[in-house]
Amino acid sequence: MSESTDIVTGGAGFIGRALVGQLATLGHRVVVLDNLSLRASREAPVLPPGAELVPGDVRDRSFVQSVLERERPSTLFHLAAIHYIPACDEDPAGCVSVNTAGGASVLEACTRVEAPPTCVVASTAAVYAPAEAAHREDDLLRPIDIYGLSKLWLEQLAELYARRNGLRVRVARLFNVYGPGETNPHLIPSLVDQALAGGVIQTGNLSTQRDYVHVGDVANALVALATPSQGDGIVCVNVGSGRAVSGLDVVDTIAHSMGRKLEIATDVSRLRPVDRPRLLSDPRRAADLLGWRARVSFEDGIGDLVRESLAAGVRI
Structure with missing residues (x-):
């Protein structure tokens, strides 16, 4: 451009x-x-x-x-x-x-x-x-x-x-x-914030799969x-990335990045009344038209996010 x-x-x-x-x-x-x-x-x-x-x-x-x-x-x-x-x-x-x-x-x-x-x-x-x-x-x-x-x-x-x-x-x-600077309490920033604070992590439905x-x-x-x-x-x-990741996989990836096990519990107030089980992209049109594809792997992105949050000592 x-x-x-x-x-x-x-x-x-x-x-x-x-x-x-x-x-x-x-x-x-x-x-x-x-x-x-x-x-x-x-x-x-x-x-x-x-x-x-x-x-x-x-x-x-x-x-x-x-x-x-x-x-x-x-x-x-x-x-x-x-x-x-x-x-x-x-x-x-x-x-x-x-x-x-x-x-x-x-x-x-x-x-x-x-x-x-x-x-x-x-x-x-x-x-x-x-x-x-x-x-x-x-x-x-x-x-x-x-x-x-x-x-x-x-x-x-x-x-x-x-x-x-x-x-x-x-x-x-x-x-x-997802990534640094999120302005709403979506799943990933909520989990990272709770993990940094310590204690039991309160979650909603972790069986759903999303394309992060x-x-x-x-x-x-x-x-x-x-x-x-x-x-x-x-x-x-x-x-999108073309890869589906479950909520449980998100928790495991955050735990791996922090080097410790995370204890979770279901909070019914966090359950959505309507929630699709799976949401996944076919990103081939963006690749064909724009030469674009997602380059940051989910593991690398979460690892960077956790490290930045730990270094700053503040919530994301």
Whole structure:
């Protein structure tokens, strides 16, 4: 990618910070749009040189459009979302407002500027119907929760804008992203935090299998999606490792990285009322179109995460 200005919505979040860092490393100027809702203090995050924070809400179309007109980015990466499923289940209207209406605001703003940017949209594997087999991009889409549904609606909006307005849209269906800097208490950060604190680890259902992909690999995939060689219209790819890992395997991997056995107990309050048994990607389209594949093994990623957490003496 040539030197350019990029906009990253949700750039102060977990995946956003990794993406901003990657873009800055490539020499890009980066403008971060974020309402800082997931930062406890609402303080501005520390951004790398070449990155600037513009606080605001993506649901405000006039605000997004004004930033687009001023910055004239070549690419807009739309990551802003509520993606912690219990939070989405607790406030379905808020989930749809941010994830779907917010996405519509961003897409509409992009069509109203003189030089519309390429839009790279972060979606989720939760749009797929439950299945044992690895998911391909043309599989049946049938979410089982409000989060997946809000992202499916976002994908449908993106397809509409690509078809009706000629917007260049790239959709990344992200599987289970992990790594340093997580902003929500998902399984891996929760287990690592509890393991560092000592005592019995409280867990939910550990029999389910997920496709874990490191946040650094995800940032690389999003950058690859923005390359001009992908042409016009809409392109959709899975971003996953192609490997299913059970919750019990996660516990064992953390224990191995810490060099000690971990004692676990089931906490019924952590059990989800609806949970798919297995979620696995077929990542071949990303490999064929982008030359991308997940390079950080699960064992290496967990090992690095545990070592960084131990060295810092703080929770991840």
